[in-house]
Amino acid sequence: MRVAPPGLSELNGKLSSELDRVIGSLRQGAIGISGLLALLAVLIGLFSLSMPTTFPRATTLQAMMFQIPELGLLSLAMAVPLISGGINLAIIATANQAGLLMAWILTALMRQDTNGATLALWLFGALAAGLLSCIVVGLVTGVLVAILGVHPILVTLGTMTLLHGLSIDLTRGRTLSGFPDVLTAISNRTLWGVPISFGLFAIVATAAHVLLTSTKLGVRIHMIGSNLESTRYSGVDTRRVQVWVYLISSILCWLAAVIMMARFNSAGADIAQSYLLITVLAAILGGVDPYGGFGRIAGLFIALWMLQVIASGFNLMNVSPHLALASWGVILLLVMAVKRFTPALRLAPRMRGSRSESPAWPGPNRRPENPS
């Protein structure tokens, strides 16, 4: 192999690739993957030092892996619309309606002594029905967002209220419980020490990562989040992309619904309501740009671990879980402050137009300038 002397063009190439790398890392959002990893390491270190006998153990790790998947899948369902410059406030309502539908099939329609192949068939049918309902919800939401041109926060506020109302109306606020052991095994059995639900979540997260970074659709989702209008002018059917975004989000909600059913062994209209805002918190902590266009699933994955490490650590220290919640909020604000006041990072999110004063949610559908 011949080693060429460093020529001018090579130097140029090196420089530009170096520049690409820097810009790339800036674009990763809040404080970059490496920053998040460092923060996670600091947290683990602090908890391990203060509880050397209880925290750094395999059982703690396993307990955390049991708890991450449900919030993780819901956060994925939130992150995809956020990257596209939108939001899906209906994720919990979507998951709960699917969970209720599946639970209704398994508890009211299916005979309780069903087993063997019949049981597998019933399970498959229930899961398929739940998936179908989520696909319908996703398609309707996506089409509404695409054709109305109204900000998704409003559309999904409407679908959220509607779906929650539907679930409440059909169940009268009751919960359905008692599912086959095969289903609950997802959330209480392990495979080689790893909870099945966590393995499922890891596979889905990897798939989402590949989808967002390496496929045409994924790149387009980032593009419409960055600038919807210019994406349209560059020949992309942005409406189709928007429908896909909410379809993907709803399908992730279905997976979350399955995991939640397995974990709680019940389904209801008001389950996990408090997760809604925490999914936004996790996504943004993980470096997803709330204005859309940027965000990495890897960052979200690390952020979820950070939140779980804090929650589990506080739990082991017998500190109130409410303080863990408060510290999640504090950490989000701190990360935002670091991003704001670190000179090297300040440029990054400001490349798209002037944002000297941040409005609530300047999505892709900001009103046109006043006609004069």
Add this chain to the structure above:
Amino acid sequence: MPRLREVVFGRTETALIAAILVTAVILSLSSPYFLTISNLVNLVEAYSVTTILAAGVFVVLVSGGIDISFTATASATQYLGAYLATHFGFSAASALGAAAALGVALGSVNALLTHYLRVASIIVTIATSSIYYALLIYFTDAQEIYNLPDWWSNRITFLRFSSASGVVRITLPIVVMLVVVALTEYLMRWTRIGRQIYAFGGNPEAASRIGIGVLRVQLLAYGYLGLLAAVAGFIQASRVHQAVPTAMAGQELNVLAVAILGGATLVGGVGSMGGVALAVVFLAMLQNGLNLVGVSPYFFGILTGLAILVSITMTGFAERHARKRYAVRSV
């Protein structure tokens, strides 16, 4: 003569008034009790807390921001007031004063963080909401305060008279709600700072270049919402005779939906107090009417969702229509 399309897809207020009239006619035909004074007055009282909160949220929305933390603020101020009143014998004025100060302070924290961190206000308030709530529950152990002093838990009636349908009481919540609506309308329409809030929400960059104090506008909007959250917290406690730290948790998106239905937008600079008040009237009538006609109260969520979707569909088409007109003119 305005074309039908402009009437239908025109101002939110017109659409709401039309919807209210249609609903009122249908409901009064199907239930004789609906259009009685006592029913309507009870209805107003039941929605007083929502209206007060919606007025504050409306101001923040006009300023181009959004606030998720106001129910946490309302709960925290309510609890502080109740704690001071029961443990230290604070009078009505001093308890309310302390609660109002806390409300304004918590609102100002949102404004300062939004301003200095330059982060979307929804993120800031999601973070502060979890902080406020978590600290409140942590310090109170989610314990209710039942023994509110008489000045707080006794029903204060300003005016009572009997009508054909029973005794009608104009109570404190109604009066406070009317004062808040009138004050907000005055603030937003007739004062300099109110117009500045509209200008800032419409175009922050332009507003700051013509010399509007950007931080001052945000402090006022979020501080005002904090103040109204304290007022709403007091009224809520007086209606249920106790202070419960979690009583208003999860209400934030409902109140937001009311303000949106009333014509406020998320990009700021648009909306009127009248529209928000009409939205409350519409939803209240719908819920009450359905109760009277015998429709299950569980059905109400579905209707609210449909109302929001119909409303944004109309706004969406109206905006597209306006954009098209603009495009033609500018060619």
